[in-house]
Amino acid sequence: MTTDTSSLYVEYKPLLSSIAYRMLGSLTDAEDIVQDIFAELETMQTDHILNMKAYLLKMVTNRSINMLKSARKTREVYTGPWLPEPETADAGQTPETAAIQAESVSYALLVLLEQLSPVERAVFILRETLDYDYRDIAELLDKSDANCRKLYSRAKQKVSTAPVPGREERAAAEPPIAVPVESTRVTSDHAKHAEILSRAFMAAANSGDFREFVGMLADDARLYTDGGGKVRSAIFPIIGSNRILAFLQGIAPGNIKPENQLLIDVNGQPGLRLNRGDELFAVLSFQFDSDARPVRMFMVTNPDKLQHVTP
Structure with a gap:
């Protein structure tokens, strides 16, 4: 990597990785997406990019949406319930790990996010877990503010009453547990x-x-x-x-x-x-x-x- 790309990598990799992981439920796929983004950035002329953070966020969000669309077909025929890769750390806490965990998305929420469409999931993650406003989300996804509000409302309703993902007949046979998003x-x-x-x-x-x-x-x-x-x-x-x-x-x-x-x-x-x-x-x-x-x-x-x- 060039010096400029390396500095961007250090600055933005944690944020991009967290978004990709929350979108995909896979640490491996999240790593691949982030590495590909910076490999592509290495070959680009970036002088025209006025807001690098927004540019990178749009790249990681859209690539995650595309990968999730492809992955959903595989997950539908998966043997048993498809659960996300767990993100783990030692139980002993340091100030650094405590700060990271304060921004963690619970494993239970990652499981419930499997019920959402890729775009619903993107809106929910950006709004609920990263506290982005609707205007910024709309710009990232090329949608209107109003559309993003509707997507978020629909997503929040789904995850509050959703069964764990699986084949349709399995999900239909499982009575849902009403669990508010807040919990x-x-x-x-x-x-x-x-x-x-x-x-x-x-x-x-x-x-x-x-x-x-x-x-x-x-x-x-x-x-x-x-x-x-x-x-x-x-x-x-x-x-x-x-x-x-x-x-x-x-x-x-x-x-x-x-x-x-x-x-x-x-x-x-x-x-x-x-x-x-x-x-x-x-x-x-x-x-x-x-x-x-x-x-x-x-x-x-x-x-x-x-x-x-x-x-």
């Missing part, structure tokens, strides 16, 4: 509850009895596992605390051992890294409703989605 935000209160729940899971694994842990869940809680057809996992949501208990008691032997668990940060909230021996087996995270009840658990076991997990 999917990363907050200190939810972080506290997530840590308590994570530690309860670790204690259950230590004792071999998950009844007390499952007793902390809502009666109609759901567990979603994403093995992507590459490792054995449930291809349908596991609904209800009794079924979740049976599932956990069934997979725990040989898979979930107390010495192979680590409390980590998952998209700004405490979650768990589960190892099988020396190898990463799964990342576990939680979603709460407006009363702080644990209503959803997400277990990612697809090895392709665990490549960026903190060692």
